[in-house]
Amino acid sequence: MPTVNADMDIDRAWDLHPQVSVRPEPFGALLYHFGTRRLSFVKDLRLLAVLRALPHVPTARAACAQAGVGAAELPRFTAALTALARSSMVIERAAP
Amino acid sequence: MTSPALPAHSTRRLVDLFEYGLAAPICLTWELTYACNLSCVHCLSSSGRRDPRELSTSEAKAVIDELEAMQVFYVNIGGGEPTVRPDFWDLLDYATSHHVGVKFSTNGVRITPEAARRLARNDYVDVQISLDGATAEVNDAVRGAGSYATALRAMENLAAAGMKNFKLSVVCTRHNIPQMDAFKALADRYGAQLRLTRLRPSGRGADVWDDLRPAREQQRQLYDWLLAHGESVLTGDSFFHLSAYGQALPGLNLCGAGRVVCLVDPVGDVYACPFAIHDEFLAGNVRDPGGFTGVWRESALFRDLRSPQTGGACASCGFYDTCKGGCMAAKFFTGLPLDGPDPECVQGYGEDLLAERPADRAHLPRPSQDHSRRRPVDLPLPARRADLERPPVSDCAQDPLAGLRLARTPSPQHEKS
Numbered sequence: 001m002p003t004v005n006a007d008m009d010i011d012r013a014w015d016l017h018p019q020v021s022v023r024p025e026p027f028g029a030l031l032y033h034f035g036t037r038r039l040s041f042v043k044d045l046r047l048l049a050v051l052r053a054l055p056h057v058p059t060a061r062a063a064c065a066q067a068g069v070g071a072a073e074l075p076r077f078t079a080a081l082t083a084l085a086r087s088s089m090v091i092e093r094a095a096p
Numbered sequence: 097m098t099s100p101a102l103p104a105h106s107t108r109r110l111v112d113l114f115e116y117g118l119a120a121p122i123c124l125t126w127e128l129t130y131a132c133n134l135s136c137v138h139c140l141s142s143s144g145r146r147d148p149r150e151l152s153t154s155e156a157k158a159v160i161d162e163l164e165a166m167q168v169f170y171v172n173i174g175g176g177e178p179t180v181r182p183d184f185w186d187l188l189d190y191a192t193s194h195h196v197g198v199k200f201s202t203n204g205v206r207i208t209p210e211a212a213r214r215l216a217r218n219d220y221v222d223v224q225i226s227l228d229g230a231t232a233e234v235n236d237a238v239r240g241a242g243s244y245a246t247a248l249r250a251m252e253n254l255a256a257a258g259m260k261n262f263k264l265s266v267v268c269t270r271h272n273i274p275q276m277d278a279f280k281a282l283a284d285r286y287g288a289q290l291r292l293t294r295l296r297p298s299g300r301g302a303d304v305w306d307d308l309r310p311a312r313e314q315q316r317q318l319y320d321w322l323l324a325h326g327e328s329v330l331t332g333d334s335f336f337h338l339s340a341y342g343q344a345l346p347g348l349n350l351c352g353a354g355r356v357v358c359l360v361d362p363v364g365d366v367y368a369c370p371f372a373i374h375d376e377f378l379a380g381n382v383r384d385p386g387g388f389t390g391v392w393r394e395s396a397l398f399r400d401l402r403s404p405q406t407g408g409a410c411a412s413c414g415f416y417d418t419c420k421g422g423c424m425a426a427k428f429f430t431g432l433p434l435d436g437p438d439p440e441c442v443q444g445y446g447e448d449l450l451a452e453r454p455a456d457r458a459h460l461p462r463p464s465q466d467h468s469r470r471r472p473v474d475l476p477l478p479a480r481r482a483d484l485e486r487p488p489v490s491d492c493a494q495d496p497l498a499g500l501r502l503a504r505t506p507s508p509q510h511e512k513s
Contacts, residue, residue, distance in 0.1 A: 021195070023120065023167040027113040030122065032169035034197060034220060039122065039169070041110055 008082045008090075010060035010074075015093040016051060024048075031089050040089055047080055054090070111350045117402035120166035120392065123332075123357045125370040128156070128184065129176040130362050130467035133205050136228075136239045138267060138308060140371055141361070142299040143176040144469035150362040153183040155383070159360065160187070162388045163196045170197030170220075174370075176362065176467075179206035185214070192220035201226055201265060203243060204250025212250075212257035224263040224291065225250055230278035234271045238308070251286040263330065265291045270307075273314040276321050280329070291330040292322070297429040297439070298371040299463050305430070315442060316341065337422035337438045340415035351424055354379065354401035358392065361465065366391045368401060371425035375464045408435025415443060422446075431460045 008014070016022070019035040029048045031040040042048050049067035050060075057063050060081060061074075069077050084090040131146035132139075151159070163171060171191065178184055179202050191198050199222040207215075207223070215221050225247050229235030232244035254262050264283040266272065272279070276292075283290040297305035310318060319338040322329060327346045336349040348356070353369040360366055364382040367373055379398050380391035392398065407413075410421045421427075422438020430439045431453055437445035453459070 021167060021169060023169070025119055026116070030118075030169075034169070034195075037170070037197070037222065043110065043113060 006082075007078050008060065008085045010064070010078055010081070012060070013058055013093050014060045014063075014081070014085070014090050015055045017088055017091050020089050022048075022051070031084075033087070033089055036088055038087055038089075040084065040087065044080075047077065050077060050081070051084075051090070055093070111348055114348065114350055114352070114356055115402070115404050117355045117398065120168050121356060121358050122169075123172065123352065124163070124168055124360065125172045125174060125357070126159075126360045127174050127176060127362050127370075128178040128187070129181045130465070131180050132175060132177040132203075133180060134177065134203055134240045134243055135469055136243075136300070137304045138228075138238060138269075138295060138299075138301040139468075140296060140299040140301055141174075141176065141373060142463055142466040142468050145467045146176075147363055147465075147467060151364050151382070153186065155364070156183070156187050157190055159364075159382050159388055160191045160194055160196055162382075163191075164194040166389055166392075168196060170199060172224075173198055173200035175201075177203055177205060179211075188218075188221065192218055198222070199224060199263075202250070203239070204247045207250035207253050209253045209256065212253035212259060215254065216257040216259040222262060223254060223259065224265045225254075225288070226265050226267075227279075227282075228267050228269065229272050230275035230282055234275065237271070238269065251288060255286040255288075260287055262286075262288050263291045264288045265293065267293050267295050268310060268318060269295055270310050270314065273310050273318055276318070280325070289328070289330060291332065292318075292334065293332050294334040294423070294426075296371045296423065296426055298425055299373065299466075300468065302429050302460065302463075309440065312444075312447070315440060319345075319442075337419045337440060338442060339418040340442045344418055349418065350420060351405075351422075353377070353424055354395075354398040358398075360388065366395070368397065369425060371423070372428065373463045373465050374428065374461055376428065376461070377425075378464070406435060408433065410435070410437055410445075413437075413443065413445070429461060429463075 017033060020031055020033050023030040028041065028043040028045055031042060046067045046069060050063045050069065053063035053066045054060065057066060064074060064077050081090060127141055129146055129150055130141065130143045132143040135144050178200055188198055197220045201224040204225050215223055227235055227244065227247045228238045229244065235244040236242065264279065266279055280290050295301060295305065295309050315338060319341045322331065322335060322345055323343060331345065331347060333347040333349065335345055336347065339345055339349055353372065357369050358366055359370040360382060361373065366379045366381060366388065368377040368379060377397065379395035382388045382391065384390060386394060405420060407416050407421060410416045422441060424434055426439050427434050427436065430450065432439055432446065432449050436449065439446040439450055
């Protein structure tokens, strides 16, 4: 388990939990975790793009870059990803 | 429901986005049958007898296929008592193997030890046991004799089978508001989570609403209790009208009818919400050519509900932004205007309107479905007059033998019983 207040390590490889489904919506997406039965809302299309990129790139930082997140915005996106990791929506995966 | 710490430029609140509706419901209630072993006095769906037009097993499976395609993550199954449908377990397995999680409400009648073990094995199933009193006395007055014992036995079975965190679901009434701590203790005893919902004047609930709804000071008591317990107690967003007391309660605090929620009834009719079984809120039927998807996406009613609310008579109230005018169904079935205050508006505006209504309730809309069991009418029969050995003969009797008394040869129907 990650420490509650620490940000996730965006230089490691991450992915959506295998029990999480993503449903596109006009405002972004709904995430549902079938294991924890928790629902989460992503109302930023770039955050959704980051999530979609996660399995295809070696690090979360690379996923952010691919989604067009600039250095200035990186802390905010890291915080959003950390929140998703804390609720097990996003989990670490073995590096490719 | 949670939202991750969002980038600061996404300033629109979720509730504002949801006003325009979603591509598919988040919270879909599906009542599988109108049949029920109980006849609770406040039943939202006026259940009792099965309807011959109820969806067949294959029609129900076709609905599940649609829900899977629309990515409806889970359905709330209810009734009636859903477990009395012979294909209930089959449909449960079908849904969960097609990525549609199931949470079902039951009075516990079929939750045997074996059923409980089966449920505990399935990660995609959650169970909600209905109980409206923390004591048999309070519960059975509303849900019927023996229903408290049935619910407790079901909870025992679920706990013994290792089912964690199932729900103990309570409709809040005048009689059980003082029992909130006892309900919480009961839920804790079985490793369950407490869920409280609002008594609505829907279905048979309309007949008892005046007598059972919490008193005004109890609303405040409930609000304080909910705030103190935070997200450990679920409410299904039932009490957002109480947010006008000050701090918003956990949840979306929005009427989701036709926007994020809807109801599919046992005959496939799709209504805007589970509390609004009336033609006025009927959007279509899953048997229509476009199926459930077509109804959700195209129905004129739902499109209408997805336009932002204006607030009407409430627009000038300082609390409108938190309570949004409250529950549409509660207004409708108490005869109040839909763009005005909730009948239980905490500012008291609803009470004022209720007081202006005519004394008799003939003007109120009635639900469009009533499957209540027909009970024998309990008319006192006049005692037979002691001086008559058989019924008196009407003056209009044409039979020439009418009234003829045959000594000692009574026909069977004339025998005294």
